[in-house]
Amino acid sequence: MDSLRSSLDNPEDEFVLVLKEPIPAVVAVSAILRTDRSGPAQGWLAKMRSIDERFIEQIEQQTGQPLQIMPAGSIGDKPAKETLIRKGSQLIARRQLESPLMDQPLEIVTHIPRDSFRASSATFRYAVAWTAGLLVLVIALVLLLLERMILAPLRHFSRFTQKLNSTPFDKNTPCSLLERNDEIGTLAREFQKLLALQKQQADELLDLSQHDPLTGVANRRLFDDRFAQALQSRGRQPGTAAMMIDIDHFKLYNDHYGHQEGDNCLITLAQCMDQQLRSSGFLLARTGGEEFSVLLPNTTLDTALTYGDNLLEAINQLRIPHACSPTSNQVTVSIGVAVQRPGLITPGDIMRAADQALYLAKANGRNQIQAYYDQPSIQNSPLPT
Structure with missing residues (x-):
């Protein structure tokens, strides 16, 4: 009891003692404290479990090894x-x-077959190797x-997006990306939509920059x-011809009918001339207020004159009234041709x-x-006013 009292003077709140007498037992001692574990101990609570055959059998079942509990040094070796x-x-x-309540400590002894230990070690190493190999494989x-x-x-x-820097609109997103059913496929399809939208907007912007906003025909x-381009790609084809077309007395038309009717007249004439020329691959452009120009690649002078006559006839057939014109009671045009x-x-x-x-x-x-026929060199001729 003196040894037990000495142990209870230990400042620790919990400790374990091993008893040898009157019977071998394990005692767990805990201090009785407040719920917040503050203040001095109000007493001690001891739980004891006897070290009997049933206790030893439970340990053997848990460890799978035979177990003995005996006084230290009982098997003849030096205690350790x-x-x-x-x-x-x-x-x-x-x-x-060890326990302060025993003069001679107890010891736990177990006998492990070396073959079983080696087998267990080999199995463990084998399992570790297989686990490592499986981990590497995964x-x-x-x-x-x-x-x-x-x-x-x-x-x-x-790589595809980098190639777009050189040819922005000449390529489509690869099919291998568009056909994927994952997030990358979704990203590729959305990117293709943006690319198509950008190409459409670029084409519209280019079209606006190359066409007259009022009449819709080409601009200068x-x-x-x-x-x-036509002059560079001529080769052995006939020369390139050009027309200059001017609406007769258009200022008088605007003053008499108003600018809105003037715009409508320009649109009507442009559409009429474009229909006459487009099927032959010729380009009609509005190059001034009431002035138009026509590009006729690979065309002789006689052929250009024939097309000019057709334009005059088509415009006269429109019969657009022009009450103030000194030339005619309807809108007419004058045309100059050179090749x-x-x-x-x-x-x-x-x-020129x-x-x-x-x-x-x-x-x-x-x-x-x-x-324009065999007149003096155009570079040295005075321009008409």
């Missing part, structure tokens, strides 16, 4: 807190149960799936570009020649077509 002894085909494991499989399902498609997508910018030849080799040369022919048509009474 914990030892592992190889003896023949067995391993003897010993563990002391990691490799995950990386392979990651590469095939995510990384490779994303690289493909990235597109006319000049096509003219330069590429030695001395007329640039767009500027040809257009056509302008001189237009001046001649106006001087001869308007509502007619005139051609």
